[in-house]
Amino acid sequence: MPVCTIRDGTDIFYKDWGQGRPVVFIHGWPLNGDAWQDQLKAVADAGFRGIAHDRRGHGRSTPVWDGYDFDTFADDLNDLISHLDLTDVTLVAHSMGGGELARYIGRHGTGRLRSAVLLSAVPPIMAQSDSNPEGVPDEVFEQIKNGILGERSQFWKDTAEGFFSANRPGNKVTQGNKDAFWYMAMAQTIEGGVRCVDAFAYTNFTDDLKKFGIPTLVVHGDDDQVVPIDATGRKSAEIIADAELKVYEGGSHGIAMVPGDKERFNQDLIEFLRR
Numbered sequence: 533m534p535v536c537t538i539r540d541g542t543d544i545f546y547k548d549w550g551q552g553r554p555v556v557f558i559h560g561w562p563l564n565g566d567a568w569q570d571q572l573k574a575v576a577d578a579g580f581r582g583i584a585h586d587r588r589g590h591g592r593s594t595p596v597w598d599g600y601d602f603d604t605f606a607d608d609l610n611d612l613i614s615h616l617d618l619t620d621v622t623l624v625a626h627s628m629g630g631g632e633l634a635r636y637i638g639r640h641g642t643g644r645l646r647s648a649v650l651l652s653a654v655p656p657i658m659a660q661s662d663s664n665p666e667g668v669p670d671e672v673f674e675q676i677k678n679g680i681l682g683e684r685s686q687f688w689k690d691t692a693e694g695f696f697s698a699n700r701p702g703n704k705v706t707q708g709n710k711d712a713f714w715y716m717a718m719a720q721t722i723e724g725g726v727r728c729v730d731a732f733a734y735t736n737f738t739d740d741l742k743k744f745g746i747p748t749l750v751v752h753g754d755d756d757q758v759v760p761i762d763a764t765g766r767k768s769a770e771i772i773a774d775a776e777l778k779v780y781e782g783g784s785h786g787i788a789m790v791p792g793d794k795e796r797f798n799q800d801l802i803e804f805l806r807r
Contacts, residue, residue, distance in 0.1 A: 533545055533592060534546055534547070534548060535592075535593075536585075536611060536612045536615040536616070538607075538608055538611035538612070538615075539607070539611055540599070541594075542588050542593065542594045542596055542599070542608070543593060543594045544585050544586065544587075544588065544593050544594075544608060544611070544612055545565070545585065545586045545591060545592035545593045546565065546583055546584060546585035546586070546612060547565055547572060547582070547583065547584045547585075548581070548582075548583050548616075549572050549573070549576040549581070549582045549583075550572075550575065550576025550577075550579070550580055550581045550582050551576075551579075551581055552579045552580045552581050553580050553581065553620055553621075553622070553646070553805075554580070554581045554583060554616075554618045554619075554620070554621045554622070555575045555580050555581065555582050555583070555621070555622045555624060555805065556583045556584070556585075556609075556612075556613065556618065556621055556622070556623050556624070557571060557572065557582065557583065557584040557624045557625075557626075557629075558584075558585075558587075558609065558623065558624065558625035558626070558629030558630075558632050558633055559584065559586070559587065559590070559626060559627075559629050560626040560627025560628050560629050560652070561627060561628040561720075561725075561728050561729075561732060562590070562688070562716065562717040562720040562725055562728070563590070563626075563713070563716045563717070564586040564587070564590045564591025564592070564593075564716050564719060564720075565584035565585055565586045565591060566591065566712070566716060567626070567712075567716060567788065567789065568582075568584040568624075568626075568788065570788065570789070570794055570798065571624070571788060571794075571797075571798060571801065572584055574798040574801070574802060575801070575802065575805065578802050578805070578806075580805060583616070583618075585609075585612055587605060587608070587629075587632075588600075588604070588605070588608060588724070589720060589721040589723070589724030590716075590719065590720045590721075590724065591716065591719050591720075592719075595721045595724075596721075596724075597723055600723070600724050600727035600728050600731055601727075601731050601735075602631050602632060602635040602731055602735050602737075603635065603639065605631075605632040605635065606632060606635040606636040606638070606639045606640065607639065609632055609633075609636050610636060610639070610640045613644055618644060619644050620644075620645075620646045621644055621645050621646060622645070622646050622647045622648065622649065622804075622805055623636070623645060623647075623648045623649070624648075624649040624651065624801065625648075625649070625650055625651065625653055626651045626652055626653065626788060627651075627652055627653060627654060627732075627758070627759060627785065628653075628654050628728060628731070628732035629653070630650045630651070630652075630653020630654050630655050630737075630768075631653070631654050631655055631731075631732055631735055631737055633648060633650065633653075634650075634655045634737040634740035634741055634744075635735075635737065635740050637740055637743050637744055638737070638739060638740030638743055641743070642743075642744070642745055642746050645746055646746065646747075647746050647747040647748065647749075647804070647805075647807075648744065648746055648747075648748045648749070649748070649749045649750075649751065649801060649804065650748065650749070650750045650751070650765070650768060651751045651752070651787060651788060651797070652751070652752055652753060652756055652758075652759055652765070652783075652785050652786075652787055653750075653752075653759065653764060653765065653768065654732050654737075654759055654764055655737035655738075655740070655741055655764060655768050656736065656737050656738045656741055656764065656767050656768055656771060657734070657735070657736045657737065657738070657763075657764075658732060658733050658734075658759060658763060658764065659673070659733045659734050660763075664763055666760060666762040666763035667760070667763040668733070668760065668763070673729050673730070673733045676691075676729050677726045677729050677730075679691070680722060680725045680726055680729075681722070681726065684717075684718070684722065684725070685714075685718065688713065688714045688717040688718065689710070689714055691713075691717075692709070692710040692713040692714060693710070694757040694758065694785075695713060695757075695758055695784070695785050695786050696709050696710065696713070696784050696785070696786040696789070696790055697753075697755050697757060697782075697783075697784035697785070697786075697790075698710065700755065700782070700784075703784075703790075704790055704791045704792045704793075705784075705786075705790055706790075706791065709786065709789050709790060712789070713786070713789075738771060741768055741771040741772050742771060742772075744772045744773065744775075745773065747774070747776075747804075747807070748772045748774075748775040748776070749775070749776050749778065749800070749801075749804045750765050750768055750769040750772070750775050750776065750777045750778070751765075751777075751778045751780065751787065751797060751800065752764070752765030752766070752777070752778075752779060752780070752783070753779070753780045753781075753782065753783020753784050753785065753787055753793070754779050754780065754781055754782065754783060755782050755783060755784055756783065756784060756785045757784070757785060758785040759785060761779070765777065765779075778800060780793060780796065780797075
């Protein structure tokens, strides 16, 4: 398997498809690089090089006990980019992967980057507070952690409904979408699953977003039941200088996988890459 052994001995699995300017995909929680299969093929077919890794404790990367914080995730990503000696990179990140992208720029700068795409991403901060009343209440995060610890297999099946907005009339979500979600979620470590909740809920990426300084596309569904657009996507687009915001009407959290939305996103992504 293609793996990059990083600074602490953790093996980071990655896919590397196509040739051309590199596009590095960063998956959301509780998924892995397989969530980007459609996009990897789309960019490779369009003449780019698509790369997608599994975060530590997810998928085929080392199921480590610790390191589930965004400074570590950003440094892991930096190790991978350095290992492959990538330059002129577009980073594309979904959900908590958006925090990884933001913190990478905050810690490592944009010297190797060309542009960025935030899809249904958690920055600037998810948790509800006096300064972020549109955010998600603390009790929701506690329920998620309790669900993982209590009976995670059924919890992931239940969670897939809201993740894809399969609970909405007229949705195009397939059983395959939900099965794929469950399969990837079960490949995440329990410890990683729980600790990632605290990480993506309470990490503030505002200062990281202010350091972008590269062309950035923000894509978010207005029916995102996991990462509310008013607390995250709209605010990120305001903080990042000259960011472009695309709102998908009725779009779920799982835009890149649901039929209809994924084709639209692929087209928007390729158009952005070709600028």
